[in-house]
Amino acid sequence: DVKVTQSSRYLVKRTGEKVFLECVQDMDHENMFWYRQDPGLGLRLIYFSYDVKMKEKGDIPEGYSVSREKKERFSLILESASTNQTSMYLCASSSGQDPYEQYFGPGTRLTVT
Amino acid sequence: DAKTTQPNSMESNEEEPVHLPCNHSTISGTDYIHWYRQLPSQGPEYVIHGLTSNVNNRMASLAIAEDRKSSTLILHRATLRDAAVYYCILRDDSGTASKLTFGTGTRLQVTL
Numbered sequence: 627d628v629k630v631t632q633s634s635r636y637l638v639k640r641t642g643e644k645v646f647l648e649c650v651q652d653m654d655h656e657n658m659f660w661y662r663q664d665p666g667l668g669l670r671l672i673y674f675s676y677d678v679k680m681k682e683k684g685d686i687p688e689g690y691s692v693s694r695e696k697k698e699r700f701s702l703i704l705e706s707a708s709t710n711q712t713s714m715y716l717c718a719s720s721s722g723q724d725p726y727e728q729y730f731g732p733g734t735r736l737t738v739t
Numbered sequence: 740d741a742k743t744t745q746p747n748s749m750e751s752n753e754e755e756p757v758h759l760p761c762n763h764s765t766i767s768g769t770d771y772i773h774w775y776r777q778l779p780s781q782g783p784e785y786v787i788h789g790l791t792s793n794v795n796n797r798m799a800s801l802a803i804a805e806d807r808k809s810s811t812l813i814l815h816r817a818t819l820r821d822a823a824v825y826y827c828i829l830r831d832d833s834g835t836a837s838k839l840t841f842g843t844g845t846r847l848q849v850t851l
Contacts, residue, residue, distance in 0.1 A: 630782075657837070659838075661841075666843065667843070668826070668841045668842050668843040668844065669783070669826075669841035670841070671838060671839075671840070674838065684838075685840075716782050716783075718782070718783075720837065726771065726773070726785075726788050726830070726837070727785040727788075728775075728783075728785065728839060729785075730781075730782030730783050730784065731782055732780075732781060732782055733781075733782055
């Protein structure tokens with residue numbers, strides 16, 4: 627079974643803090659994605675990576691950065707957390723050769739106070 | 740990006756078939772149609788995808804209109820475990836990685 631794991635299910639941070647969200651996949655997938663999910667807005671793509679050290683902006687990259695130093699790990703960084711970044715964050719991965727299916731992690735619910 | 744339109748919610752009785760519609764009138768010739776679903780408190784999971792022909796798998800069937808401007812996800816016998824938000828998505832392969840653009844989906848309620 628493909629597994630995508632995220633470091634925390636729930637996280638509470640203060641405004642201005644630097645926040646790291648970690649995602650690990652065990653299927654040797656080339657592509658990894660970070661989404662946020664908000665009521666009424668569905669899932670929106672923040673950043674994605676198609677190879678180690680490669681990244682591209684998604685639809686809403688402002689206020690976020692990412693890091694992919696190893697193939698299995700993709701980190702989302704909030705340099706200075708703000709209350710409007712309170713959301714559910716979902717990580718996903720897919721194969722480069724067979725990209726039709728993205729496998730999602732369980733999500734991290736981040737609250738910024 | 741081509742967009743999809745789905746009803747906000749639908750209801751079904753258990754063990755009856757469910758037809759979930761999706762309109763995608765601006766679909767391009769190379770866009771694949773994907774369906775994902777999201778169960779409560781979980782990440783989305785893949786259901787099915789297709790390009791032009793109807794598709795079947797163990798979870799569902801996908802019926803694609805001849806002009807490809809609409810499609811229907813068919814659950815043959817809904818169960819309580821099928822209660823979820825169902826997303827109809829057009830896959831964009833134009834960049835360095837295949838991307839999915841999720842809309843707000845259809846919330847399916849299944850009752851006894």
